[in-house]
Amino acid sequence: xDVSRDAVTGMVLMLAGIAMFxxxxxxxxxxxxxxxxxxxxxxxxxxxxxxGMLILLGALRQSQPDRLTMDxxxxxxxxxxxALIAGYALALDPLGYHLSTIxxxxxxxxxxxxxxxxxxxxxxxxxxxxxxxxYSVMRVSLPWGVLLPYxx
Amino acid sequence: MEFYDxxxxxxxxxxxxxxxxxxxxxxxxxxxxxxxxxxAVALLVPFTFFMDPVTAIAAxxxxxxxxxxxxxxxxxxxxxxxxxxxxxxxADSSTIAHNGRPRTILFVSLFSGVCGGxxxxxxxxxxxxxxxxxxxxxxSDEMFWLAALGLSCAVFxxxxxxxxxxxxxxxxxAIATVGIDVAVGMPRxxxxxxxxxxxxxxxxxxxxxxxxxxxxxxxxxxRNPAGEPIPLRMEPLWTAIKNALGIIRTxxxxxxxxxxxxxxxxVLPGAGSDVAAWIAYALSxxxxxxxxxxxxxxxxxxxxxxxxxxxxxxxAWTPALVFxxxxxxVTAIAIGVLMMKGLTPGPDIFERSGEIVxxxxxxxxxxxxxxxxxxxxxxxxxSQLLRMPKSLLMPLVLALSLIGGFxxxxxxxxxxxxxxxxxxxxxxxxxxxxxxxxILGVVLGKTLEQNFMTSMIKAQGDFTQFFSRDIxxxxxxxxxxxxxxxxxxxxxxxxxxxQQVNHKGYEA
Numbered sequence: 304x305d306v307s308r309d310a311v312t313g314m315v316l317m318l319a320g321i322a323m324f325x326x327x328x329x330x331x332x333x334x335x336x337x338x339x340x341x342x343x344x345x346x347x348x349x350x351x352x353x354x355g356m357l358i359l360l361g362a363l364r365q366s367q368p369d370r371l372t373m374d375x376x377x378x379x380x381x382x383x384x385x386a387l388i389a390g391y392a393l394a395l396d397p398l399g400y401h402l403s404t405i406x407x408x409x410x411x412x413x414x415x416x417x418x419x420x421x422x423x424x425x426x427x428x429x430x431x432x433x434x435x436x437x438y439s440v441m442r443v444s445l446p447w448g449v450l451l452p453y454x455x
Numbered sequence: 456m457e458f459y460d461x462x463x464x465x466x467x468x469x470x471x472x473x474x475x476x477x478x479x480x481x482x483x484x485x486x487x488x489x490x491x492x493x494x495a496v497a498l499l500v501p502f503t504f505f506m507d508p509v510t511a512i513a514a515x516x517x518x519x520x521x522x523x524x525x526x527x528x529x530x531x532x533x534x535x536x537x538x539x540x541x542x543x544x545x546a547d548s549s550t551i552a553h554n555g556r557p558r559t560i561l562f563v564s565l566f567s568g569v570c571g572g573x574x575x576x577x578x579x580x581x582x583x584x585x586x587x588x589x590x591x592x593x594x595s596d597e598m599f600w601l602a603a604l605g606l607s608c609a610v611f612x613x614x615x616x617x618x619x620x621x622x623x624x625x626x627x628x629a630i631a632t633v634g635i636d637v638a639v640g641m642p643r644x645x646x647x648x649x650x651x652x653x654x655x656x657x658x659x660x661x662x663x664x665x666x667x668x669x670x671x672x673x674x675x676x677x678r679n680p681a682g683e684p685i686p687l688r689m690e691p692l693w694t695a696i697k698n699a700l701g702i703i704r705t706x707x708x709x710x711x712x713x714x715x716x717x718x719x720x721x722v723l724p725g726a727g728s729d730v731a732a733w734i735a736y737a738l739s740x741x742x743x744x745x746x747x748x749x750x751x752x753x754x755x756x757x758x759x760x761x762x763x764x765x766x767x768x769x770x771a772w773t774p775a776l777v778f779x780x781x782x783x784x785v786t787a788i789a790i791g792v793l794m795m796k797g798l799t800p801g802p803d804i805f806e807r808s809g810e811i812v813x814x815x816x817x818x819x820x821x822x823x824x825x826x827x828x829x830x831x832x833x834x835x836x837x838s839q840l841l842r843m844p845k846s847l848l849m850p851l852v853l854a855l856s857l858i859g860g861f862x863x864x865x866x867x868x869x870x871x872x873x874x875x876x877x878x879x880x881x882x883x884x885x886x887x888x889x890x891x892x893x894i895l896g897v898v899l900g901k902t903l904e905q906n907f908m909t910s911m912i913k914a915q916g917d918f919t920q921f922f923s924r925d926i927x928x929x930x931x932x933x934x935x936x937x938x939x940x941x942x943x944x945x946x947x948x949x950x951x952x953x954q955q956v957n958h959k960g961y962e963a
Contacts, residue, residue: 312886316622323629323644330641340636340643342911343904347632351625357618360949377675381881384674385874391857392870404858408850414674417846425847433858441505443862 309362316355323348380414387411399448404430461810464509465817473510474818477517478825482833484518485525486840487848488535490669492522493784493891497665498852500658500788501859508796509811512789513818519785520768521826521833523728524568527761528837531560540728540764543736543756550752558690558834562699563754564761565830567710570703571762572823574714575721575769580816583805586777590802595913596921598778598801599906600930602899605724605780606892607937615889617945623888626879627896628903630655637905650868657791659860659872660897664890665784666856667877672884673849692835706758709739717763721770724895727783728764735763769819776800776812779902784891787898 327348330341387410394403405426412422437443447454464470477499484495495518503511526538531548541548551560593601610620633644634654645651703710713735720731739759740749749756771782772789779800781787793800798808805812833840860869880890914920922928 308886312619312622312888315886319629320625326644330636330643339639340641343636343907344629344632344643347625347628351622351629354618354621354625357945357949358616358622361616361618361945364949374675380674381671384671385878388853388857388870388874392867392874395861395867395870400858404854407857408854411850411853412846415846415849417844417850421847422850425850429851429854433854437858437862441502441862443858444865445858445861 307362307365309358309365313355313357313359313362316358317352318355320348320350320352320355323351384411384414387414395448396446397448399450400445401430401434401450402448404433457810457813461813461817464810464814465821470510470513470818471821473506473514474517474822475825475829477514478521478822478829479832481518481521482525482826482829483840485522485537486528486833486837487843488529488533488537488841490537490848490852491665492519492526492538492540493788494665494669494852495519495522496785496788497661498855498859500661500792501862503792504658504795504863508793508798509814509818511792511796512815513822515785515789515792516768516772516819517822517825520568520572520765520822521829523764523768524565524761524826524830525833527564527568527757528561528833529841531557531564532837532841538729540732541760542729543732544760546750547753547756551754551757554752555688556690556695556698557837558692558695559698559702560754560757561834561837562695562831563702563757565827565834566699566703567706567758567761568765568830569823569827570710571714571717571765572769572826573820574710574762575718575766576816576819576823578715578718578766579769579772579819580813582773583776583812586773587802587805590777591806593802593926594924595906595909596924596927597930599903599910599921600927600934601778601780602903602906604930604934604937605774605778606895606899606903607934607941608724608726610892610937610941615887616948617941618948619886619888620892621941621945623883623890623892624896626883626888627893627898628900630660630876630893630897631900632904637901637908648868650866654901655876655897656860656864656869656872657795657897658863659869660876661788661791661894662856662860663873663876664880664894666852667873668880668884668890670849670853670856671877671881673845689838696831702754703758706755709755709759710762712742713739713759713763714766717766718770718773720763721767721782722773724774724780724782726767727771727785727891728767731767731770732760732764735759765823772819776804777802779899781895781898784894787891787894791898 324345327341327344330339387407391403391407408426408429409422412425417425434445438445481492481495484490485492496515499514499518503514506514523538523540526536526541527548529535529537530541530545531552534545534549536542536545548560548564606624610617610624633651634642635652636643642652716735716738717731720726720734721728736756736759739755740746743749743755745753771786774780774782775786775790779790781790790800798811856873857870860873861867863869883890910921922931
């Protein structure tokens, strides 16, 4: 049987709503109050599950649903991009802002299909400009990492 | 004397310089296809963190109004609307551009945009103080209903199916519940992470939703399908300006009609400049003496749409400033910025900080005037701008997003939030769920809960107390009516699903 896109969306929303409701059970109200921290999240979770149910029902009733098609190549590309950004987040403190940003800009430019030399020029010049704007003008304390001895 | 004070504040060189830079930035980003005005604002927000409130809001306004205009540039030259707001009349403007008058039609867009913007500012400065006087004695009951009404209107006017818009709203509200709760101070859904005790940082959320999501969408395909812009023959600048002014003069009725219309649509939560442009376009077609020319290179619809989408930018600020209810996703971002600055929007904003608000209106006006010059510059550079390759643009957007989130929180944790919400936003797009209502949910969630809990505790759990005051009752009934209508529409699509014809056909 084909699974339609909306059926999956609705199911995920219902599950998320139920999970959120279960989580809200843990927020017991303060003494003397009938409702506490969990009250509003419970309403929100019910709403989420309910809208998920409406979407699911709508999908089941539809005669010609949009089938769920997976563009695995595209998702692979996005996974790669996410991995690059996550690597950047991990490298930012130990390696320092400058080195990790140059590496990120260079690889992402290659990823989007720029040539080697264009990527390197972009990476170095954009990092210098961002450094100037955020560090020198706006005084954000960017981590220097391994470049700390050379910081200015 | 007060007027003089405001004038002095407006002449502040750093304010004027910020507005100038931001109109330029908005014009550039808006002209690049694939980068929307909302994304421009999301990337701007980290900078506003370091500005004073008036400058920050002026920067946002300047960026949006020029961004909305500049969307017409790629619409006319590439047939790809740079922002959704130019989609309504893209067929007309590109036909005229390809008939050898690209600059003329862009100047028509620019001038009608400026006119619409100025009409919007005038309406804003007249309507807001009146609304504020009316709303000063609102209690938490009314404020709860107002926030609920704002959220429901967003569902009601959205173009996506109601069930999906509701879902988006609840996703946003769910994100807003993360962190210490407003009533008793209990940490919720923090998973033991101290960084989440303050809730999901709003700036990182914005960047994740609007910038990373776009980036992921661009990453799906390896090459840019847009291709090279067709080399167009540009007419001389002065001829173009003269012709454009002539067109505006003959179409003044369209401007006068569409400007206020745009303001009204902008006021409605959830309906922004794109809806305004569509409705103004359709309306001017109905009123036109030559409706058959629309869609085949007629300038009347461009004037109407261009004026109304820029007027809607200002209109959206009215409920934002008085009630703290955003009219579109940009004002949702701006309300978050105002709250960070300790300038919480609300009916008493004129008493607390009247001078700031009036300075703000002045700044809106200046932004619209500066737009004439920076917009003209963008028109001159149009073909160069459109040749900017995606492969170099996207890395820049990414680097700017990440450092922007980092700059505000000064912790790597913000980058993780950006990644998480970028993925969430992308999954929502895959599931056909619109993103803008979720942002309204994130911004309004805390206000909604606070007013709800205050009223609830005051009434000791008796829900009927929410209807005990006159205005609260009217607002409450209106909200429930809209809920009912939305629910009815949602249920009707389940019982009688729309018969859609599938043109693509199914391959086994």
